[in-house]
Amino acid sequence: MENGLAIGLTAIGAGLAVGLAAIGTGLAQARIGSAGAGVIAEKPEALGTIILLVAIPETMVILGFAVAAMVLLLGG
């Protein structure tokens, strides 16, 4: 029972690490994306820069994934 609880809590912890980071990334990308769409409408040649700007917050979710992987692999 205790072992099962530990596994469950570890899984919840890993889920939170990815999930919360994903929410953060999503919020950032939503703002950058909507502003970027406006820029591309005016200046299509800025597409590369906008992809770059939209992609930057993704690091957060990848770091969340790294934490989740560590929680599961090392703690689980």
Place this chain on the structure above:
Amino acid sequence: MNVEMLPIEIIGLKKNLQLAIQTIRELGCMHIDEITESMGISARPLTLDRETLSHQEELSYLVARIEGLLDALSVQEVESVRPKKEDCLAEARNGVETLSPTVQSLADQREKLQTEIASLPRYEATLRKLLPISPPSAHEVGKVTIGILVSRAHVGILDSIGRRVLDLTAGRAEIVASDVDTSTRAMLLVFPEEFTNDVESLLGQEDVSRLRLPSELGEGPPDVVLAVLHRRMVDIPIEIQNIDRELSRLASLWGAKLIAWRDNLRDQIEANSVLPLFGETDMTFVLAGWIPKKDLDRLRESLTEMLDGKVLVRQLSITPEIKKLTPVALQNPGPAKPFESLVNLLALPRYGHIDPTRLMALFFPLFYGMILGDVGYGLLLLVLGFVLLRKLKRGVARDVVIVLIMGAAWSILFGILYGEAFGTLGEHLGMHALWFDRASADHVAALLIMTLVVGAVHITLGLILGVWEAFKDRSRNHLLERGGMLLALISLFLLVGVLAEILPAELKTPAWVGMIIGVVLLGASLGWLGVIMGPIEFIGLIGNVLSYLRIAAIGLASVYLAKVANDVAGLVGNIFVGIIIALLIHALNLVLGAFSPTIHSLRLHYVEFFRKFYEGGGRPYKPFRSSFNIGLDYSYDSEEG
């Protein structure tokens, strides 16, 4: 790779100006620039003579007229062939003069008929309202019928007009009025023809507008006019059809010629568009620009031959100011060429700096394959790519498809290594992982470490290139920043190696020292802020390496989605429903598998890799040449990528 460019100056006699333009344009390798002070050329801007200006105006006017004709004839665009140069202007002028009146008249007729047919239903509705109140006397010979419609709010005016018309015609007029709908009242005046002018002027004085019908419907009582109107409604579409037939006959007869003239004249306008960039002295013209080194002799020989030796092609000295203005042409081997579009998507590299196209051609498909890593999806994308490739002849879309094909090929290879075909389906068909089994929890840690190693190699390569660039540019700050990052990162790898007991423990102290020195150097490049920013930048650098975990993360998401598709198919009781659900989930996974690895590989290059060394913001090399010549002479072509 950047094509080596040389700044040049061309001086020739003014009388040979057009011949020089023509020769340079035919060669199509010179990028013409405005003459600036930094070039050290003493010449005033060229003043265009009246003859040249009026010639340009005539060309533009003729092109506008041809475009008008093409529009009126609804000519389908076809690829133009280069017509013979002689007499093109005269031939085009004569052709346009011959064709214009006919087309103009047909187009006017068509427009008139269309306006008429659009208005007829409105008149029909009005006439139908007048029909019930039309008196029999309206049909008598020598009688004129006038209809008046007024709002019911002003109905009093009708009585007044009726009385005055009766007075005017000495009681020989017949007047009827009736409500035609809730808001309008109609009145018909039928009177002898000789009173027409008097009644018209009376209506004019009262400011009452009579019902005016198109002249084609004629005059007369409502039923007669209505009959004419119905006939017109049948006749007009036939007349329009006849006009359209005639226009399409003219289009098939003249269309190709018009397009050829238009393109040729546009070509001439474009040829003269460089004139404002020229300089002049009293007797000579002066032209400055850039040319690929390998084309300089060819240009010199052609100009000397065409201008009878009365031309000077001089190479200008490359000063730092001039070097900054050098246009950039990328030259890469065939397999790497499509990646130029991806590099340009961010920014064209600056002249003299590293063109990362070849590196991208190596790493981009590799990352794509590592992320997707599935034989089934890879094969489907490969087939899709080849189908699209047959439809796309040139442009960025074709480049992206070629990149997709390369990525799909790597996906198949990694699919064999991972033992995946449509996720876990391959396992059921007898495939086994040769390297990592991504669906197994036991291999996840190794997979993550592998992606981190890939990231470490990629970032280290980027930093080495960055250090080289900084050294070449003699940029102390960049050298400190990138050198510091490189030293700190390599020291970190050593430390990790020692902690993981892969490397001997004696390296622990040198690794710590190296890392501290690296961070100090990094901080030193940022000035006094470096005390805080140095360590933060280093943590950011570690974040860059960790970012490569996405190669595993996105891949795992794809594997598990495919696994869900296969498992759900087995869980559903009905085999057909199971297969349909599985196909739908696999289709979704395939779409994600096409886009996601592309976006993430692109990001790893743009954000993690390029930022370590890449200097964007180059000016594109735009050789002065006819649009008819594009793609004929050069393997490198800035407009294509």
